Amino acid sequence: MHPTETHPSSTPARECQQPGYDFVRPSVLLGRRDYLSVLLRLIAMELYKLRRRPLTRISALIALFTTFLVFFALFLFSTGDDSGQVVRLLLPPTSINIAVQTALTPFTILIIILAGSAAGGEYTQGTIRLLFTRGPTRTQFLLAKVGAMLICCILGISGLSISGLVIGYLLSLLRQVPDSGSFLTTSWLLHTFLFLLLAIVNWFIFAVIALFFGILGRSSAAGIGGGIVWYLLEPIIGQVCQLSSELVQGPVSTFLRALPDYLIGNNLATLMAHQGYYIFGSSSISTLPDAEALAVLLAYIVLLLGIAGWLNHRRDITN
Amino acid sequence: MNDIILSAENDIIISTSRLTKAFGNLVAVNDLNLRVMRGDVFGFLGPNGSGKTTTIRMLLGLIRPTAGRAFIFGLDNQYQLPRILRRIGAVVETPVFYPYLSGRDNLRILAAASDMARHPLNDQRIEEVLELVELRAQAGLAYHTYSLGMKQRLGIAAALLTDPELILLDEPTNGLDPVGMVEIRQLIVRLAQQGKTIFLSSHILHEVQQVCNRVAILHRGNLIKQGDVAALLRQSEHILIRMKSSAEAQAALQLLQEAREGGATWIKAVAAAGAGPSEQPGKASEARGEAATTLRVEAPAERSAEINALLARRDLFAAEIHPHEGSLEEAFLELTAAAQFPGASASAFGGLPSPLPPGRSMLGEGKRQ
């Protein structure tokens, strides 16, 4: 027969008394609920997730270790150099440049991996439905990811630059260094600050690309793959355009010659080279104006985030 | 008058109007009108693929309805979703959390996503819900090491975290061991006693029968029944009487019919058992011998003693009286069968014993593991 502990009645739930259970009044303390407070809490949450992910820790270790290796290699090369020119590279201003270039060239890929999996992973794992049923809007969740990645980029570039400075300085103590004269002026500091800022933008923009692809393809793989392909393909496209523009004439040639000016990598390189000119005295090759380059980069960020935000807002969450 | 209407509207927690979702050609949910009142423990039933999860996703704003609207707490969930979600706790399908974080840290993350401030009081709340689902001992382990039942418990803990008014649970006991199932049932009962509204989708009918006061039954996206569990159970309630011979059975049949006409209105119908219209012909002749001696009385199960007394007064002594309390399972099978084969009568399963052992549901064994 059927379970006898039930009595068909209109409200079995309330009639069924459970002695022995003493329900403590639950106490939940809510924080501020304005848009910004919610967003800040979500950014803190995203950062916490990033911090706890093994991938983040491994990435940080790899980047730090590589920076050390680069400086150590320089240190080894300096053994045979009596003029002390190579040792000077271990010290600022060049050490900053070396640290930043090390961070940018290979490790943009690390930031792409972090950002791509942060956005796509929510879909791949299915945790997205957990988040989207808690209260904050989908846009807030996306902005939180963007904010968290920006903080990651700031911390990453600063951390690696400072590490480079410290490692280079410590290694230089083991060698005789010729006096290089003073470079520490207010203007130098300002340009160095701008240079670091651009390095951060460089990472950030690829983080945005990875977020975009991660959301578009609803998977970590799409985010990481899309970001890396973009990163690797850009220089190739630039080259191809340059080469082929010489082979054709007319408007097509003009178009092909103008196209590289709208690639992310070229604009970033231009901006950084301009600052580098003040800091390291490196020669600046590009004639592109700074404002235009910045506008192009901003347009990319707005466009990519706009589309990602729209998709994120509109789409059905079915996984 | 207006006040009455208003207060009634305040008590409607979920109401959907013609809610529809189509995935391409497939209409997963069709024209659904649900109504869940404050304090209800509402069972949401239906075979695999009938659209339960799709409905829950629409209620939570995870997917957009193709047509129709859903109101929760009187708010339109298309426009006021954040306000609604802050008062809901939900588990959708098998819950998924961040695998590299412990159960406790996952709840911390959700606390932050649910506007909970960083405060010792809230840490205490996390411990409370972990205790409630008996996961506290394993709360420090990484989520990816959890068993299915532990994951399910963590999902329920997450749903309860903010002490919400409305709790949506999509097959919450899926993957739990028998003890775990009983515990969750008790938890649901306790939550209901606190005045929470609970929306429970499930395949396990006896579970629903034990905890729910109202149910809706979905079949291929269509609502085929919505109402009180008690009323539904009363529908399939009856008493079987086996007499010693078919002559006595005939006499008893006549007697009971007379009694019914003579004022015993609680007897709704009397018939020779097995004479149902849907009976297969081959089986009928086989069963005739027994069927001819058995009567089926549509009457409340607790009236069997009265029936016995009625018969005894005319020297008719039943060999066996079998009061049959209704079960949700029978009602469900009957309704879904009727929906599947509209030609068949609603009492297709009427006189036949349930093809499955009681308390087991053929739906419960489904696709999941």
Ligand SMILES: Nc1ncnc2c1ncn2[C@@H]1O[C@H](COP(=O)(O)OP(=O)(O)OP(=O)(O)O)[C@@H](O)[C@H]1O
């Ligand atoms: N994203 C989707 N795309 C296409 N069809 C879908 C999608 N999600 C659900 N469906 C279809 O909608 C129907 C209802 O699915 P749903 O998951 O709501 O069923 P359910 O009642 O929850 O079933 P179960 O008891 O097995 O959990 C199914 O036929 C399913 O195939």
Ligand SMILES: [Mg+2]
């Ligand atoms: Mg389902």
